[in-house]
Amino acid sequence: MRQHSKHDNIIIGISHGDINGIGYEVILKTLRDPRILEMCTPIVYGSPKVAAYHRKALNINDVSFNHIRSTKEAFHKKANIINCVDEQVRVELGKSTEEAGLSSYNALEKATQDLEKGYIDALITAPINKDNIQGENFKFPGHTEFLAEKFNTKDYAMLMVSETMKVGVVTTHIPISEVAQSLTKEAILSKIRIINKSLQQDFSITRPRIAVFGLNPHAGDNGLIGKEDKEIILPAVIEAKKEGIIALGPYPADGFFGSEDYRKFDAILAMYHDQGLIPFKLASFDRGVNYTAGLPVIRTSPAHGTAYSLAGEDKASPESFRQALYLAIDIYKNRQIYDEISKNPLRKYEINPNQVDESVDIEASEEEDNL
Structure with missing residues (x-):
């Protein structure tokens, strides 16, 4: 666990999930509340390019990200983002694509590594598509099983x-x-x-x-x-x-x-x-x-899925x-x-x-x- 000083915010990592779903919408709508930055320092593991795409599609102009390369650069009075995906990534709202699955995995892997090292205090996972994320490095039914193996936890x-x-x-x-x-x-x-x-x-x-x-x-x-x-x-x-x-x-x-x-x-x-x-x-x-109870780390997630049918429509509740x-x-x-x-x-x-x-x-x- 990371050692805090009295003035440290709790550092919350956020994996961006499926880039073609409502993940960025619920993230952006949550972070637009300035009180959030008084409670924690959010770090999104995702893509500045994809975040900008969703901001434009949803006409959300009151949220911006501090682009950082590592958690050490995080600004504690602003939302931060670490790029984890290929700069040429393509967003196709409402569609399940192989590219979206790979982007989901790359962000999750990087966030999990930082969680294991104690660079972040907790992880929130935005929804993934459990089909398109499957690959050589991800052969699990979902986040829960993936994290259990990562942290060598049999009972969860x-x-x-x-x-x-x-x-x-x-x-x-x-x-x-x-x-x-x-x-x-x-x-x-x-x-x-x-x-x-x-x-x-x-x-x-x-x-x-x-x-x-x-x-x-x-x-x-x-x-x-x-x-x-x-x-x-x-x-x-x-x-x-x-x-x-x-x-x-x-x-x-x-x-x-x-x-x-x-x-x-x-x-x-x-x-x-x-x-x-x-x-x-x-x-x-x-x-x-x-x-996910039983893990040595803290992981939470919204109770809904990618909701492709709502992607880009500004209808998803955060x-x-x-x-x-x-x-x-x-x-x-x-x-x-x-x-x-x-x-x-x-x-x-x-x-x-x-x-x-x-x-x-x-x-x-x-x-x-x-x-």
Whole structure:
């Protein structure tokens, strides 16, 4: 971690994502707020030429960049940009191109290198196209897996964050047909541990409450609709409780959101991608943030994709990107506080597993009426 003086701003790196999507639009719209420069020093890893193209296309005249070659040259009262792509790069709004994929990768690689060296304090990744970025150096389903390998992290979790809920998933970008066979007690327990630690370290929640979903309808109805809930998920929850983690479930996903029981918990662990992300994006699409929990570094991203259909139309909302920036700053500060507390054993607060408060528990396999 970079050592700061009292007057240093937090340095936030931003990889520009797909140059033919809305990445630059949400970046520019976020950075046009002068208050951002009071909170952090932004450094865009991208292309001054591409940034100028989008500024002109969107008629954004109140944002300019300080062109730098390295983070050492960053100006702390202005937005900065480091060129990471070929000067001859061509922007084709709304199109998926090989050139755009290469530009996405080059910016991400350079930003990741600086993140690893401690030159930047956190990284915000603008949306990429997960197809056109594939190549010799990038063979991953997305940012999350790429960064996990870069930082030699085997245990990590995609955590979707908003003001109303935090949702993690056990399995991420795999086919639905492979979900059930990928679920193990160890895999579920690992995600519970990661989310619990992240809630403490990154969100300053002393005693987090985590709701764990079942896999099958009605969380299996005690084994009547599939065995995974009773034989795999429940044992993981029980083991987590023995470790002092306040994990409860498994709960049926549909009734859980319908009854707003999610408000009683600090985080939710879903078994697969759409089980958790559909309700999350329905409730928080414009303000949701994708956070990679478990990494030794801080990485956030807006909860949306490249949105090619909106590229160059001045219709994209910057709110999700703005929230990703705010969250990165908050997590950086929270980790500093957590590290200080960890250094002082007298300030630690240990949870007694025999005193876990389960007053928020709800019937996990309750049958819905009239269905």
